[in-house]
Amino acid sequence: MIFTIAGKELKTLFASPLAWVVLTFTQLILAFGFLKRLDDFMQLQPQLIQVPNPPGITELVVAPLFSTIAVVLLFAVPLLAMRLIAEERRNQTMVFLVSAPLSMTEIALGKFVGLVTFLLLIVGITTLMPLALLLGGRLDFGLLASLIIGVALLAACFAAVALYASCLTAQPLAAAMIAFSLLLGMLLAGETAAEGLRGRGWQVPAALAQVLSPLKNFEPFGKGVIDSYAIACLLLLIATFLILTIRRLDAARLRG
């Protein structure tokens, strides 16, 4: 059932121009950044050879590319997710799902899986850019795998937050704005709090504050480190916002 709903979400997403516009422009931005860095790398290469143990192309070109994906997702996910529930409410189609023999959990997870699949498509297409480098060179596959895992978790985290925002209102644009504010707020709050606390030498509260900031948790993946604490933080955020969404949907039945 979850996959049926996810399939429906993907189908309606691709039936609207939004999905195509987002795909086109994210690829344009990412490709531009990628080529620019590649160009810089080619110019730097003669100097790099003289350095002992120089950083490779994966570190200098591919890792920044994935950081750009993270930033692009921060803007794209609220736009893609705003339709998920808010638009169904506005078009009065939510009844279709609620009247079907489905639990709210299935509805929420179905929509979540649908959105994450679309986001993974963006990540997948973007990954083709570094893979093209294999034509003339070598890649650090360990680092690449770490980057892919990290950005996938990050995308899922953004999706969960934006899905929650989407069930708070019947206005898609308001949902997008709420999602964007939530994400940005979490990033800033987590970051600032973690820095401040660490500055005073409070390591444990600092680590706790880090839970809030999805981008902070993405950092270790960018260095090729699969950090179990960062993974736990991201999973915790995903689970929290999914549970909030399910509870909110259930409450809508009671409130009317």
Add this chain to the structure above:
Amino acid sequence: MAKIMTDQAAEITVSAQGLSRRFGAHTAVDNVSLELKRGEILGFLGPNGAGKTTTMQMLTGNLAPSSGAISICGVDLFERPTAAKARIGYLPETPPLYRELTVREYVDLAARLHRVVKSARTAAVDDVLARCGLTAVAKQLIGTLSKGYQQRVGLAQAVVHRPDVVILDEPTIGLDPNQIREIRGLIRELGANHSVILSTHILPEVESVCDRVQILHHGCTVFSDSIAGLKQFHGGRMVLLGLRHPPAVSELAAISGVARAEAASETVFRLSFANGSDPTDELVRRAGRESWGLYQLAPAQSSLEDVFVHLTQKEDQS
């Protein structure tokens, strides 16, 4: 076989006891109960804002009642919501259509979500498309269809999984007369093997389609009986009498067998007959003898309307 048939005919498909729903201080539905047997069509009647839609939302699990119990074919809607919902097909007031899907994709999605097994799905979808007259537009996007066709798609979505209970909220609103006739035909067809609850404020619709009628007003049930009972309640037949040179209304009312007479216009009178009497012959004779200039004698179409006005206004006064 006959035994099984009668058992099925008596099977209770919907049972709702003491449903109430409050929105803050406002009580939208107050202690409404209803019961429906297989093969019955129940007309849910009431003015706008009477609580029809709220009741239907509760019956389909879209809205939790403040108090009361609902069971669908013996399955409690609150204890086992998915099992109960699997037996319901619901067409809300605004059909919940995804405009960007084709008719076929959408009806297929409805079948999937209602857990129609894969092997039977194509046949079920084909069948319902044919029954609702949608085969020709199966590949069109729902957004490009006319309102009448969209309403049919909404109906198809509600019955594709062959539910025991079909709940339709004002299914003919906004349609032209031909489309209304078609949809009514479909509903009557549905009534043969499903239980149907139909909400409307169009009176002839209830008369032509339903077996039983329940009238809501201000969230309360003010009447619940069969169609025949409804007419009986009103007290016999009514006729419209057109006279070119009419006598005084009191003279008409004095004719034996006439319970009540009132002037609908200068030359048209509405007469209701007392129970069991038929003064038509007497009327015609008097009209001829006293040169009233009889030009019209027709059964009054608005009998249900009168009952309705009578019931709901009585409620307002008390």
